[in-house]
Amino acid sequence: MVAALAVRLRDLDLAEEAFAEASAAAVPAWRAQWPRDPAAWLWRAAWRRALDAKRRAAVRRRLTPDDPQPASTPEDEVIAASDPIPDERLRLIFVCCHPAIAADARAALTLKVVCGLSTERLARAFLMAEPAMLQRITRAKRKIRDAGVPFEVPGREMWPDRLEAVLATLEIAYAQAYEDAALASDGAGFAQEVLRLSGLLAELIPREGEVLGLAALVRFAEARRPARLDPAGAMVPPAEQDMGLWRGGLIGEGARLLDAAADLGATGPRQLLAGIHGLHLSRRDTGVTPWAAIVGLYDALALFRPDAVTGVNRAVAVGEASGAAAGLASLDAVPGAGRLTNWLPYQAARAGLCERAGLREDAAAAYHAALALGPAPAERLYLERRLGALT
Template structure:
């Protein structure tokens, strides 16, 4: 093999390993040294070393082990050279117990621990703002670059860079530990982690602003993160419920926009485009997520999504069961948004008049002010009742609030249909 071809093969090997295990490598280093910056820098150093050595020596049998060993040694070298790390060196006693990291040939290295769960709880620590939690999770667990995270938040790269720096500084100064909460803490800490993953998915499934309705990159990263959590916490039913919800919802992605990128509403979607493999996987997960006492909100939402996915069309959907599930959701996780979704389901079960009466009770809800789907839903029900002028006014109100261009175009089309008639 020529040097050029060997270099390209090595580069592909490094890329493949790092794509699959980059968050795991960073998590292992962060857990070992207690510093996100050091973990990121030494992981990059190890990658550079692999690009230099693997074309010459060949790709090792255990690439991740090689990268981890190299990164650990480079971290030790950085700590020894940098006075800024002197206090941290003493605190972590790195010299004492980790001066000679194991090589990939040493026993026990076949089973490299997966420390990503620790990193999840560190990035989503309640001492950090939700904005910071989401940014750190995308950066260090999803593996997005700072410019990619900035695009997800629709802010300049420099702004996001400063935000991530401040969040990492907060972790250092507040001495937020790199650890998994104990059994007594887990019930209060896990919902925060799940919320961040769900927020990433919802932004990918229905972008809050921009030209495109879908951000498949974010939706897929959220599903990947949910799969990691499910693998690490297989007995946590809400983790199972979240993964089921994401799969069952993402299964409809291909039918949610037409060839021109225009939004297609649920009632108009070509259900033959829905991903049957994702639906089957999600349906299998719903059962354990709902089994046992104290069912969680993600499991209930997954059950709603499963009912939508198994119906051949909107008319034959089991709306009474969906309303009953929203009743459960209102009891365990009440919010105006849940009430809005329940009102729409009631309209499908009992008629638009019944749903409209429920929606009208939500017009003063603080959480729904500025939320375009409330007036949009009112417009749809008013249109079905033949109250065209009121429906047009509701659609115009929704247009004043919507941020996504694809959703805006859909509202314009509905408004135009009323005007044309």
């Protein structure tokens, strides 16, 4: 409902305030008489409050004549008649992910405005102080209003820029949720929002492979969530997870999305990442993790993302597919490997590969280095356990 208000008012703050006021007014009013259609009641109350606020603001600014009452469109009449809450979330996602908004504000703003997450919770997820997060969100909202960012889904000709920004934002938001989940149950709800949004996007834009790829990726990753921690709270790598805990419904949804994406014939990094997750999940049917195929997908992914994240993950897969020595060789070949010694995933990968190669001293050194880099509690437990088993 906030989304629908915001699109009509072209002002995120005003929409949130009007909705909050209407909700507050609903409590006493509904106690007296329960409305026939509570959602429609809320919509009308919020809309009226927003218009009042706009009028008051106009008077304060001593504007030339009052804004005329917006003409009633057929859309408004449909709203008044039956379904009071049109789904405006897609438009709002494009607004929040506009390239004119600072990249580091987009994910937080999207989760705040489209999913209604609190500033306090966002601050925690993005490891920021709450006032700083509030300031970032406020600045972004003000820019949207004052610079005239359009509340429209951009035309297809603008999608190369705009859709990519949306997908990148959701990917960042999900990465937060995924990491968060390893340490607290709080993150699961956060991930639920990204699950919903990526599904919505796939429903509304079903002809773009990367949109479907992202939705599949989030579903595959969420399918494994119940198996990611052992009873002691330690991280469990995918290849060792209890397949009985994986959520079959999400796996099926993800597989259907990825198939549909493949039919469109334009591959991209998110489809490849989803494919890698899918191969891990295929152990459910075959009993083995197809490491050689996973290496193949990482090779393809490196064409789109030739970065250290891809390189380190690929080296781990090579270690499983072709032996630890080969894995270590490809870890050394990661671009900029010399600068990665202060990067936790690199040290954790090195430790695992050295351990498998029988290089116990090197492995211990890498485990110590990884532990010194401040891993999350679940990963700390896992690393400590591996280190303990070495000696």
